[in-house]
Amino acid sequence: xxxxxxxxxxxxxxxxxxxxxxxxxxxxxxxxxxxxxxxxxxxxxxxxxxxxxxxxxxxxxxxxxxxxxxxxxxxxxxxxxxxxxxxxxxxxxxxxxxxxxxxxxxxxxxxxxxxxxxxxxxxxxxxxxxxxxxxxxxxxxxxxxxxxxxxxxx
Amino acid sequence: xxxxxxxxxxxxxxxxxxxxxxxxxxxxxxxxxxxxxxxxxxxxxxxxxxxxxxxxxxxxxxxxxxxxxxxxxxxxxxxxxxxxxxxxxxxxxxxxxxxxxxxxxxxxxxxxxxxxxxxxxx
Numbered sequence: 001x002x003x004x005x006x007x008x009x010x011x012x013x014x015x016x017x018x019x020x021x022x023x024x025x026x027x028x029x030x031x032x033x034x035x036x037x038x039x040x041x042x043x044x045x046x047x048x049x050x051x052x053x054x055x056x057x058x059x060x061x062x063x064x065x066x067x068x069x070x071x072x073x074x075x076x077x078x079x080x081x082x083x084x085x086x087x088x089x090x091x092x093x094x095x096x097x098x099x100x101x102x103x104x105x106x107x108x109x110x111x112x113x114x115x116x117x118x119x120x121x122x123x124x125x126x127x128x129x130x131x132x133x134x135x136x137x138x139x140x141x142x143x144x145x146x147x148x149x150x151x152x153x154x
Numbered sequence: 155x156x157x158x159x160x161x162x163x164x165x166x167x168x169x170x171x172x173x174x175x176x177x178x179x180x181x182x183x184x185x186x187x188x189x190x191x192x193x194x195x196x197x198x199x200x201x202x203x204x205x206x207x208x209x210x211x212x213x214x215x216x217x218x219x220x221x222x223x224x225x226x227x228x229x230x231x232x233x234x235x236x237x238x239x240x241x242x243x244x245x246x247x248x249x250x251x252x253x254x255x256x257x258x259x260x261x262x263x264x265x266x267x268x269x270x271x272x273x274x275x276x
Contacts, residue, residue, distance in 0.1 A: 003246065003247070003248040003251075006244065006246075006248045006249075006252065007248060007251055007252065007255070010237075010240070010252040010255055010256075011255060013236070014233065014255070014256070014259050017229055017232070017233075018229065021225050021228075021229050022225070024225075025221065025222055025225050028221075029219070029221060029222070105262075
């Protein structure tokens with residue numbers, strides 16, 4: 001896996017831990033205040049865990065899982081972010097996605113975008129379909145893919 | 155929480171992050187300096203944990219939510235440990251950058267813990 005990919009995995013891991021623990025606290029201590037928001041918070045935490053694992057694993061199937069999880073997060077932060085502003089009663093301002101992830105330095109909004117860009121850039125099938133002799137940026141993802149898979153075999 | 159200890163912890167966390175970024179830019183894998191900085195961050199968290207357990211018995215009770223505070227503290231205590239495990243298994247300069255991310259994350263969490271303890275903030 002390339003360096004930026006590892007950084008992405010680390011940040012996803014931290015966010016997964018933070019979001020999961022926080023939602024557990026919310027569900028355990030004041031679930032009745034906003035059941036929809038706190039259940040969604042728990043779901044968000046679970047999907048961050050799935051995304052973290054899928055980004056670490058190699059292969060086309062895990063790549064699709066990672067893509068789906070990240071896309072879900074992007075939709076989540078956009079929809080819940082908007083609803084938390086327009087329907088404040090339903091979505092209190094203390095879930096991971098509220099106000100586009102403001103409580104987490106907008107990382108929940110930026111991270112899915114970074115994740116999708118990374119998945120797209122490191123996609124081995126995309127590299128093959130590129131015309132020969134174009135920009136040489138492609139050489140890095142090829143090497144990193146190869147290094148990543150050999151790491152996984154160890 | 156003891157206010158000066160909290161602020162010292164935030165400053166140490168931020169400084170440890172800057173140190174790790176400097177070593178990352180120098181293309182270094184995790185070494186004694188960067189791992190030492192993370193160890194210091196963890197040590198201060200342990201001190202904070204002991205302080206938080208003792209404080210209510212000497213008349214310094216949290217005015218905020220004790221359970222939320224405890225969950226933050228436990229999560230913060232886990233992060234440097236996980237980062238060091240990562241750093242020891244992945245001997246590249248990128249692990250040094252991840253140490254920086256964790257140091258900053260802990261600094262932010264300690265800041266939040268102070269808000270939770272005092273019942274202020276969001």
